[in-house]
Amino acid sequence: MTTTQLTLVQIDNYGPWTVTPEPRREMDLQTLQSRLFADLAQFVGSRNGYVFFTRFDNMIAVTNGLDGEDHAALQETVRNRYPVTVSLGVDVATRPIDALESATERLQVRGSAQDEARTEVLDGEFLADRADDDLALAHFDVVDATGTYTDRLNAFDTFIEIEQAYAALMRYMRAEHGALSFFVGGDNVIAVCPDVTETGYRDAIDHVRRETGVEVRVGVGRGRHAHEAGFAAKHALEVGRERETAVEFAGVPLPE
16 A cells, blocks of 8 residues: 655745736746756755656655655755745645645645745644555656657647647546646656556556547556655666556566
């Protein structure tokens, strides 16, 4: 059974800040957001976690192995380097969506995201009893994305095709399994999952094909923290490419 610790990272009072004392240049805001994400990714990644940018003013991190002191240090790092601060809600659940719901509620009860009085909230439940297979991560990619899209369509139409597949996968995995799926660039999607069977993953792949016509495959890994599970998923995906199979779980050897 999976046990996922998720952290919602929310920039404090960001909307009003972007237009005070007057609207700020869009590229300055884009630069701030991208640098903040990079710093969060480096901080959490150095502790074997993952961060996903979602809407940039709200980011979601898989933080198995990070405790309250780590989260407080993250807030201090942001405070010292940026003109904005962040609030953090943390919770643990078998289904990732349930952990995120609870983490979100921890911030919402402390005030609006655009409330200037709500600053640097840190509220959460942290995973105490850990197992070597707490996390399940699934790494999806598009089958032959280069040959089918990148080398045949213009960049924007390729982007549309990939985004449509991502949207269909994201909605399906959330509705059917309580999984959270995130676009991570190129033609890659990483999903934070509960226990999902091979049939469950095949059904998700079939759904994306029916809805969008895009063919995807997936590698699935388990681990004590996000880096370990994600790296196992990457290896499983490579096995899938070699075998030309749709679903592969880490630890299943190639035939002789």
